[in-house]
Amino acid sequence: MGPLSGKTVIEFAGLGPGPYAGMMLADMGAKVVRVERPGGQMMTAGVNPKYDVHNRGKNCICINMKSAEGIACAKKLIGTADALIEGYRPGVMEKLGLGPDVCLEINPKLVYGRMTGWGQTGPLANAAGHDINYIALTGVLHAIGRKGEKPAIPLNVVGDYGGGGMMLAFGLVCALLETQQSGQGQVVDCSIVDGVASLMGFFYSQLQAGIGSDERGGNMLDSGAFFYDVYETSDGKYVSIGSIEPQFFKELVTLLELSESESVEWMQNQWTTKTWPQMADKLETLIKTKTRDAWCDIFEGSDVCFAPVLSMAEARKHPHNVARKTFVDDGDVWEPAPVPRFSRTNAEAGFRAVAIGADSQAVLLEIGYKQDEIDALLDNGAIA
Numbered sequence: 001m002g003p004l005s006g007k008t009v010i011e012f013a014g015l016g017p018g019p020y021a022g023m024m025l026a027d028m029g030a031k032v033v034r035v036e037r038p039g040g041q042m043m044t045a046g047v048n049p050k051y052d053v054h055n056r057g058k059n060c061i062c063i064n065m066k067s068a069e070g071i072a073c074a075k076k077l078i079g080t081a082d083a084l085i086e087g088y089r090p091g092v093m094e095k096l097g098l099g100p101d102v103c104l105e106i107n108p109k110l111v112y113g114r115m116t117g118w119g120q121t122g123p124l125a126n127a128a129g130h131d132i133n134y135i136a137l138t139g140v141l142h143a144i145g146r147k148g149e150k151p152a153i154p155l156n157v158v159g160d161y162g163g164g165g166m167m168l169a170f171g172l173v174c175a176l177l178e179t180q181q182s183g184q185g186q187v188v189d190c191s192i193v194d195g196v197a198s199l200m201g202f203f204y205s206q207l208q209a210g211i212g213s214d215e216r217g218g219n220m221l222d223s224g225a226f227f228y229d230v231y232e233t234s235d236g237k238y239v240s241i242g243s244i245e246p247q248f249f250k251e252l253v254t255l256l257e258l259s260e261s262e263s264v265e266w267m268q269n270q271w272t273t274k275t276w277p278q279m280a281d282k283l284e285t286l287i288k289t290k291t292r293d294a295w296c297d298i299f300e301g302s303d304v305c306f307a308p309v310l311s312m313a314e315a316r317k318h319p320h321n322v323a324r325k326t327f328v329d330d331g332d333v334w335e336p337a338p339v340p341r342f343s344r345t346n347a348e349a350g351f352r353a354v355a356i357g358a359d360s361q362a363v364l365l366e367i368g369y370k371q372d373e374i375d376a377l378l379d380n381g382a383i384a
Helices: 017-027 068-078 100-106 131-137 157-182 192-199 201-209 246-255 260-269 273-287 292-299 319-324 360-366 371-379
Strands: 008-012 031-036 058-062 083-086 111-116 186-191 228-232 238-242 306-308 327-329 334-336
Touching: 008 017, 017 031, 017 058, 017 083, 017 111, 017 157, 031 068, 058 360, 068 100, 068 371, 083 157, 100 111, 111 157, 131 157, 131 192, 157 186, 157 192, 186 192, 192 201, 228 273, 238 292, 246 260, 260 273, 292 306, 360 371
Parallel strands: 008 031, 008 083, 031 058, 083 111, 111 186
Antiparallel strands: 228 238, 238 306, 327 334
């Protein structure tokens, strides 16, 4: 039983950060009821549900939100919940008659979580956008990449999932804790732009303190430093090295088996920024003399701060990830295990995502509908 056991969350289905936040809560033991529209989303329409990781552990009801009966059904569902997640553009839920004012009148203790890219207010609030746009507006995209090259796109991990879904889950849990004291619900306005700006706090601080540059590829953590970078091996694979602290850098120098004079040169030049490009060339040449596995034999488990650059398929098979059970693998589908871990209230990956509307009847029976009422809703298309 996870730490959120006993909590009920209604999630109006969307893509990316909203479903990810719902998955996090479901992993922690919350009962999450996913409200899908007929036809579903990209990962739920025509795709095998077993691969739909974000919707694991969730029940699914399909409601026609264009139907008055469907809206009435959604309202009754909301009345049973502790929290709600929606990821539409500002104003959409209000047009449906399910805005915060209405829902908090139905359920005064409801925590109403709103997931958007730009936020509920501001000049861009009603504009379309995606992860790449949100991280562009906060300086993140500009900061990632090598000197002289265009910005590198870090998948949609930083915006959608880091600044978005995780922040929403955090906000919902914070609000649920407060509700236990006040007895009152509230709205959580989670903007990916705001969340990403929070993640960038360290780098904004460095810039203002004069110890960081606003130009990518010249800083310690953005490939500017030769001792914090990715290097190609002789077999065309890559390794990561992050030997920042002096004792870790010394370990790197020792295990590279440099000559005495070279070792002195390397130790003297670690923080001489003007020599970083030349030192990077030297380290690149050295790393290219051996395969990735050979470097793993030398560096892995040491204090060099080293790891091989693994593909997604390789990552789940690495001995450390296997030992930690970082991935759940039933022999058919593998996926990340729930995080973080708890000493008593263990979080568990829930059942596989179900097909759209698979739980419609069961969910409605649970909240008090009679079978003949459900049959009527099915007949008139209010649910599916």
